[in-house]
Amino acid sequence: MAPMKNDSDIEFYRGDAAYSVLKRFEFSEDEEKIIYAAIRTAKSSNPKIQLIDQSDKLLKEVAKERDPLFLNEDKSDTATMLAKAQAEYSLQGASKKLKHDDREGNRIMLFVAGMAVLAFLTIQLTKSYQADWYDTDYGIHTYSEAKQICKSHRDTLPTVVQMNEVYDQSNIFTRISEYIVNKPYWVENGDKPMIYKIRDTEETESTDNDLYEVKCIDSANSIF
Numbered sequence: 045m046a047p048m049k050n051d052s053d054i055e056f057y058r059g060d061a062a063y064s065v066l067k068r069f070e071f072s073e074d075e076e077k078i079i080y081a082a083i084r085t086a087k088s089s090n091p092k093i094q095l096i097d098q099s100d101k102l103l104k105e106v107a108k109e110r111d112p113l114f115l116n117e118d119k120s121d122t123a124t125m126l127a128k129a130q131a132e133y134s135l136q137g138a139s140k141k142l143k144h145d146d147r148e149g150n151r152i153m154l155f156v157a158g159m160a161v162l163a164f165l166t167i168q169l170t171k172s173y174q175a176d177w178y179d180t181d182y183g184i185h186t187y188s189e190a191k192q193i194c195k196s197h198r199d200t201l202p203t204v205v206q207m208n209e210v211y212d213q214s215n216i217f218t219r220i221s222e223y224i225v226n227k228p229y230w231v232e233n234g235d236k237p238m239i240y241k242i243r244d245t246e247e248t249e250s251t252d253n254d255l256y257e258v259k260c261i262d263s264a265n266s267i268f
Contacts, residue, residue: 053100054086054091054096055086056086057082057083057085057086057087057099058083058086058087062079062082062083063182063183065079065106066079066183067181069107069110069112069113070113071106075102078095078098078099079102080183080184080255081095081098081099082095082096082098082099082100083183084185084189181258181259182258182259183257183258184255184257184258185255185256185258186253186255187230187237187250187251187252187254187256188252189258190230190256190258193258194258194260197260197262199260199261199262200260200261201230201231201232201258201259201260201261202229202259202260202261203231203232203233204231204233204240204247206261207231207242208242211242222242223243226241226242226243227256228240228256228257229241229256229257229258229259230258231247233247236249237252237254238250239254239256
C-alpha cells in the first residue's frame with residue numbers, strides 16, 4: 045500500500061505554489077498536464093494520491109535537472125542594458141569606418157539613434173505595467189472552475205472587449221508573444237462557456253468540462 049500523503053503535500057497543489065513552479069521552469073505540454081491533473085485532484089473532496097505522486101516525482105526531477113527561467117522582474121533592466129550596449133556598439137563600430145572629418149557628425153547621429161531605440165524600449169516596457177490589469181495566470185481549468193477562481197479573488201473573467209483592450213495597450217513584446225502562442229482563454233458572456241483567442245474575431249462557444257486558460261480581470265485596479 046502506498047504511503048499516505050501529508051496535508052502539506054496536498055495543500056501545495058491547492059494553493060498558488062504549484063503555479064509558481066510552472067512559471068519558474070520550462071515544461072512540455074505533457075508535463076503541464078500531469079501537474080494540472082494533480083492540482084485538480086488536490087482540490088477535490090477525495091484526492092487521487094497517485095496523480096499527486098506522479099506530479100511530485102516530475103517536479104523533483106525538474107528542480108534537480110533544469111535551470112530556472114529568469115524572472116519577469118529582470119526584463120526591464122535587461123532590455124535597458126541591451127539597448128545601451130547596442131547603441132554603444134553601433135557608435136564604436138561605425139566610428140572606425142568613417143573618415144576623420146565626418147566622425148563627429150556621424151557619431152552624434154548614431155548616438156541619437158541609440159537613444160531613440162532606448163526610449164522606444166523604455167516606453168514599451170512601461171506600457172506593460174500600465175496595461176497589466178490581469179491578476180494572475182491561473183493555468184487551465186473548466187469553465188465552472190474559472191468562474192469560481194475569479195470570484196474567490198473578487199475578480200471577474202474578462203470580456204472579449206477587455207481582452208482586446210489589454211492586448212492593444214500592452215507592449216510590443218507581449219503582443220508578439222501572445223499572437224504567436226494564440227492560447228484560448230475563458231471569457232465572460234453571461235452564463236455561456238465561451239472561449240477566445242487573440243487572433244479570432246469573436247468568441248467561440250465551448251462546453252463546461254473543457255480545459256482552457258484562465259485569467260481574471262482585477263476590476264478594482266483596471267479602467268473598467
